[in-house]
Amino acid sequence: MILPTGSDQASPLRRAVRAVTHADETEIVRALAREATLPNATRERIHDLAYRLTASLRATEAESGGLDAFMQTFALSTREGVALMCLAEALLRIPDDETVDRLIRDKIGGVDWQQHIGASDSLFVNASTWGLMLTGRLVGLDDENDEAPGDLGGLLGRFLARSGEPVVRAALTHAMRILGGQFVTGRTIEEALARASDNERPDVRYSYDMLGEAAYTQADADRYFDAYRHAIESVSAAANGAGPIDGPGISIKLSALHPRYEFSQANRVMTELVPRLQKLAEIAAAGNIGLTIDAEEAERLDLSLDVIEALSGAPSLAGWNGLGVAVQAYQKRARPLIDWLADLAARHSR
Secondary structure, three states: OOOOOHHHHOOHHHHHHHHOOOOOHHHHHHHHHHHOOOOHHHHHHHHHHHHHHHHHHHHOOHHHOOHHHHHHHOOOOOHHHHHHHHHHHHHHHOOOHHHHHHHHHHHHOOOOOHHHOOOOOOHHHHHHHHHHHHHHHHHOOOOOOOOOOOOHHHHHHHHHHHHHHHHHHHHHHHHHHHHHOOOOOOOOHHHHHHHHHHOOOOOOOOEEEOOOOOOOOHHHHHHHHHHHHHHHHHHHHHHOOOHHHHOOEEEEOHHHOOOOOOHHHHHHHHHHHHHHHHHHHHHHHHOOOEEEEOOOOHHHHHHHHHHHHHHHOOHHHOOOOOEEEOOOOOOOOHHHHHHHHHHHHHHOOO
């Protein structure tokens, strides 16, 4: 294991990354805008390519079954979109019916679906919205509320809520499988690889991202490490020697490999996490696939750079060009971060 040196941490490029952490955003944008000038010929090529891509996407909307239009209507900027994403992410992993019913009541019952009726030109979207609205009204009936004696409407409502839940549960579970399929390739790495092979194309590359993320205990970290190792070995076998550029790869979260991945525990992170990360990288290098360090929360970036520096300089990884880093391009530090990464690659011959 190689720990980053003090001189590297204090290098001008590293200081430049830190210097813009709290820089004025307006000034950053103005500086970028001044540099974002392109020749007219280049701008025209960009426009033409963007037009062709957009036209192609719109032409394939019918083939997607209307899901793209559905996701535009219920975007994550809306309360309804967030509720649907919570369902899609969690519903299929809940083992018992009672918890499923409670989740459906929570996410569907208290949302105003009616405001979206007729908001789209897609018949699929409007029909789905009607279904969500009716489902919300059904599961929103509270069978714990006291009704007046002889309130036949209240009794009927409670009866429908109870008898209808199995039907609602089955329908929503099936719908969430369809919706989740837009974002989740498989529940296991084997399932994901099989689905990817069915859609194999020469112009498509896959980078597999394991869901679950942060470890809260060492047991969590151990479980994620084993899952990552198994996934890397499986992807390596599927890649069949294609290499990091032409074959599939995998993305990993540093916070999944250590329960205290935070600035205050930097020494522990460097002595405990880096060796585990290096082991995974060595397995990826042996399988000749790409391994990308995924982005973390903004406050962890400086610590992540220490870890990446240590990993990049490991002698056991010399000659392997599969190490990747996800850069959050919308962050103010993106520009100097890319400069630092380019220098790191040059110093370690990557």
